[in-house]
Amino acid sequence: MKFPESWLREHVQVEADSAALAATLTAIGLEVEAAETLGGELPGVVVAEILSAERHPEADRLQICQVSLGQGEPVQIVCGAPNARAGLKAPLATVGSELPGGMKIKPAKLRGVESFGMLCSAKELGVDADASGLMELPADAPVGQPLSAFLGLPDTQLELKLTPNRADCFSVRGIAFDVAAALNSRVNPFEIPAVPATHDKTLPVTLSAGADCPRYFGRLIEGVDPNVESPVWMAERLRRCGVRPISFLVDVTQYVMLEIGQPMHAFDADKLHGPIGVRRARDGESLKLLDEREVKVDPQFLLITDADRPVALGGVMGGWDTRVTDATTRVFLEAAHFAPDSIIGRARKLGMHTDASHRFERGVDPTLPEQAIERATQLIVQIAGGAPGPLTRTELGEHLPKPTEVSLRRDRLKRILGLSVADEEVTRILQALGMSAEVTSTGWTVMSPSRRFDIAIEEDLIEEVARVHGYDRIPMSAPTGEVPPSPHPENRIPVAAYRQQLAARDYFEAVCFAFVDEDLLRTWGMQQPMVKLANPLASDMGIMRPSLLPGLVEALKRNRHRQQDRVRLFELGRVFAPDTSGAAGALTLETPRIAAVACGTALAEQWSQSDREVDFYDLKGDVESLLALAGQVGEVEFRVSSTAWLHPGRSAEVWRDAACLGVVGHLHPQLVKALDLDDEVLVFELDLEPARQRALPWAGDISKFPSVRRDLAVVVKQDLDWASLETCLRNTLGGLLKDVFVFDQYQGKGLEPGCKSLAMGLILQDQSRTLAEQDIENEVARAVAALSEQCGASLRS
Numbered sequence: 001m002k003f004p005e006s007w008l009r010e011h012v013q014v015e016a017d018s019a020a021l022a023a024t025l026t027a028i029g030l031e032v033e034a035a036e037t038l039g040g041e042l043p044g045v046v047v048a049e050i051l052s053a054e055r056h057p058e059a060d061r062l063q064i065c066q067v068s069l070g071q072g073e074p075v076q077i078v079c080g081a082p083n084a085r086a087g088l089k090a091p092l093a094t095v096g097s098e099l100p101g102g103m104k105i106k107p108a109k110l111r112g113v114e115s116f117g118m119l120c121s122a123k124e125l126g127v128d129a130d131a132s133g134l135m136e137l138p139a140d141a142p143v144g145q146p147l148s149a150f151l152g153l154p155d156t157q158l159e160l161k162l163t164p165n166r167a168d169c170f171s172v173r174g175i176a177f178d179v180a181a182a183l184n185s186r187v188n189p190f191e192i193p194a195v196p197a198t199h200d201k202t203l204p205v206t207l208s209a210g211a212d213c214p215r216y217f218g219r220l221i222e223g224v225d226p227n228v229e230s231p232v233w234m235a236e237r238l239r240r241c242g243v244r245p246i247s248f249l250v251d252v253t254q255y256v257m258l259e260i261g262q263p264m265h266a267f268d269a270d271k272l273h274g275p276i277g278v279r280r281a282r283d284g285e286s287l288k289l290l291d292e293r294e295v296k297v298d299p300q301f302l303l304i305t306d307a308d309r310p311v312a313l314g315g316v317m318g319g320w321d322t323r324v325t326d327a328t329t330r331v332f333l334e335a336a337h338f339a340p341d342s343i344i345g346r347a348r349k350l351g352m353h354t355d356a357s358h359r360f361e362r363g364v365d366p367t368l369p370e371q372a373i374e375r376a377t378q379l380i381v382q383i384a385g386g387a388p389g390p391l392t393r394t395e396l397g398e399h400l401p402k403p404t405e406v407s408l409r410r411d412r413l414k415r416i417l418g419l420s421v422a423d424e425e426v427t428r429i430l431q432a433l434g435m436s437a438e439v440t441s442t443g444w445t446v447m448s449p450s451r452r453f454d455i456a457i458e459e460d461l462i463e464e465v466a467r468v469h470g471y472d473r474i475p476m477s478a479p480t481g482e483v484p485p486s487p488h489p490e491n492r493i494p495v496a497a498y499r500q501q502l503a504a505r506d507y508f509e510a511v512c513f514a515f516v517d518e519d520l521l522r523t524w525g526m527q528q529p530m531v532k533l534a535n536p537l538a539s540d541m542g543i544m545r546p547s548l549l550p551g552l553v554e555a556l557k558r559n560r561h562r563q564q565d566r567v568r569l570f571e572l573g574r575v576f577a578p579d580t581s582g583a584a585g586a587l588t589l590e591t592p593r594i595a596a597v598a599c600g601t602a603l604a605e606q607w608s609q610s611d612r613e614v615d616f617y618d619l620k621g622d623v624e625s626l627l628a629l630a631g632q633v634g635e636v637e638f639r640v641s642s643t644a645w646l647h648p649g650r651s652a653e654v655w656r657d658a659a660c661l662g663v664v665g666h667l668h669p670q671l672v673k674a675l676d677l678d679d680e681v682l683v684f685e686l687d688l689e690p691a692r693q694r695a696l697p698w699a700g701d702i703s704k705f706p707s708v709r710r711d712l713a714v715v716v717k718q719d720l721d722w723a724s725l726e727t728c729l730r731n732t733l734g735g736l737l738k739d740v741f742v743f744d745q746y747q748g749k750g751l752e753p754g755c756k757s758l759a760m761g762l763i764l765q766d767q768s769r770t771l772a773e774q775d776i777e778n779e780v781a782r783a784v785a786a787l788s789e790q791c792g793a794s795l796r797s
Helices: 005-011 018-027 147-151 172-182 232-240 248-260 355-362 368-384 410-417 423-432 458-469 495-504 518-524 549-560 616-628 669-674 688-692 722-736 773-791
Strands: 002-004 031-038 045-056 059-068 075-079 089-093 108-110 113-115 155-161 205-207 215-222 265-268 276-280 286-288 294-296 302-306 309-313 331-337 392-395 405-409 436-439 443-447 567-578 588-599 636-640 646-656 659-667 682-687 708-717 737-746 755-764
Touching: 002 005, 002 232, 005 018, 005 155, 005 172, 018 031, 018 155, 018 172, 045 147, 075 113, 147 232, 172 248, 172 423, 172 458, 205 215, 205 392, 215 276, 215 368, 232 248, 248 265, 248 355, 248 368, 265 309, 276 331, 286 309, 331 368, 405 410, 405 458, 410 443, 410 458, 423 436, 423 443, 423 458, 495 567, 495 588, 495 616, 495 688, 518 549, 518 669, 549 567, 549 588, 549 682, 588 616, 588 688, 616 636, 616 646, 616 659, 616 682, 636 722, 646 682, 659 669, 659 688, 682 688, 708 773, 722 737, 722 755, 722 773, 755 773
Parallel strands: 205 276
Antiparallel strands: 002 155, 031 155, 045 059, 045 089, 059 075, 108 113, 215 331, 215 392, 265 331, 276 302, 286 294, 302 309, 405 443, 436 443, 567 588, 588 682, 636 646, 646 659, 659 682, 708 755, 737 755
16 A cells, blocks of 8 residues: 555644654554655756747757746756647756756756756656656646645655555555554544535446445436546645556546545446446356456356446446546446455456455445545536536445444453553543444443454454554563473373384385375275365365375385385374264364385395395384384284275284274285386384373382293194284283294195194293293193184194
């Protein structure tokens, strides 16, 4: 938002100079991005009139001008501006004057012709960036008057970097309220009297868009002088706001928008043929806009219609066919309230950005349309004449925004800010911002003004008090340096231990997106209920991941495609699933997990042993090393997995206490092929929380009696897993069995087809005595009998 300081000071009287005013605006959250001084005092620069302009005999681009200063003899000026002509009024820098850029004006001789001064462009005077020619002044500009007095110079152009919630500050009047509150002043009264109608002609208006456009004001003005130019004060204010003057009727609507914040539009009434309407667009409708672009619209857009013919794009831009021109004498003024939701994104969808859409998207005061029509009518009649008709008011009262009442508690204000603000100061700040504040026993009941769409809860009011009272007045407390201890429960393993363990086993940690492609999950065969994003970052990131493995395998794939033969990655993160429990407020279940992927050789290339591809038992060993951190290895069982995306017979589920912790194994060959991988890929994934649980450590006696080892070799069916044998032995021998392990496996000659031989070691020990040979034999016999009965095992002969 650009505006001249002089215009702001018309609405609020403050003693602060330009620098202090800019600093105050920044301090209250209206950041001043730039502050540029326009024009300076410009001593010696006056309004002049060119009496004659003749071509220079020695230069085609130069003209010899006779210029009047209002009194005395005309002065001769050699000028190269393309718009220099007889009758033009323009600024003249007289001999001895100095321009803002440091140029001193002296008598000069150009191609043999003397020149006594310089006719100036706006850029040379520092009042605008236009350097295309002389600055053209209006025909009624008083010749000989100092230019600074005529243009109101010097002035300061301020540019604010506004946050999206402060739509009320897209006008000079809106900024004035904040300045008044911050500098303990009051906004000057701004009465806009109703302009009496001098005829009874109106255009009927119908609102068919409901809450999207609940208020519409219009007025028909006849007999407007089409040849009038915008007065210099209006044109200059528009320029200093960064708006190029176009024509008087257009300039008036821009001026009113910048002054009070209400976008409006002027139609050529002679080009309107029927009642005005506001409705949603229909599929296939098109409209030619003021920028001469033909756009196609859909039902998301609002249209202003004339006898159901689209003539403007509501809240965005007017139409070409009904625009005002230099021949317009009958004008229909429009000012409407459009709900932000009905305008947001519409201009961007058409690849454009307009001042109107920028304001309506953020919220415009719904009480402004009537003021805007009256103000614009006042200016048009005052400057261009004309006969105004009655004001047309059309409203849908049930859809108009209602004022918001918010309570502010005194104790809450003190606790949030860390200081006490006097009740009188709080009341002053709120009232200066245009709010109605009623003091109560606990604080204030505040009614926000209709222009403040961002005041909805108590914290909004606390923010208003804080920024106006001064952020620099809020006490700062330095950190003490004390770091509170972060206790780690002994019955849970720290997450960092899992990272260290996998890093020590030659894995690299990866951090993948928590969003995945639905097509990728379909390739994996993951069909469980998933959490879909309503507004994904990209089309391939529309699902919250139900597993860490798809993202990890994609990372492995990218590494393989970049000539990395041996890849080992792990990740700790959360997976997501819809909550079906029906608990209040719960929408998504988040489960922490740890997962890893590996391919290539089991060990990095080295001289001491030959290469070997990583296999199931390598990954199983990695899983066991993680579970060993919590002392769970002896309590964990590996069962055959039926997971569709894992290799049947080369994968397993990890169970503990009748609960499945996760899976480990080879990816299914069909999935590997579908993912465009040419090597076998091994994976594991575990739920982290149950894996972290462990029994509290306790001290126990170490047996003083020796342990005994006995080896058994049994023949079992080929498909019988070791976990079944181990469970049978531990259940049979109880506390005497301190450890059991496999040290050999044999298949082949001497065994029946479909069988295998397993050699295992049993470690027996008692806490209270030395085991006798008979005791050992009895225990071994019990073990053999149990294996035979429960697992169909027989001793190998």
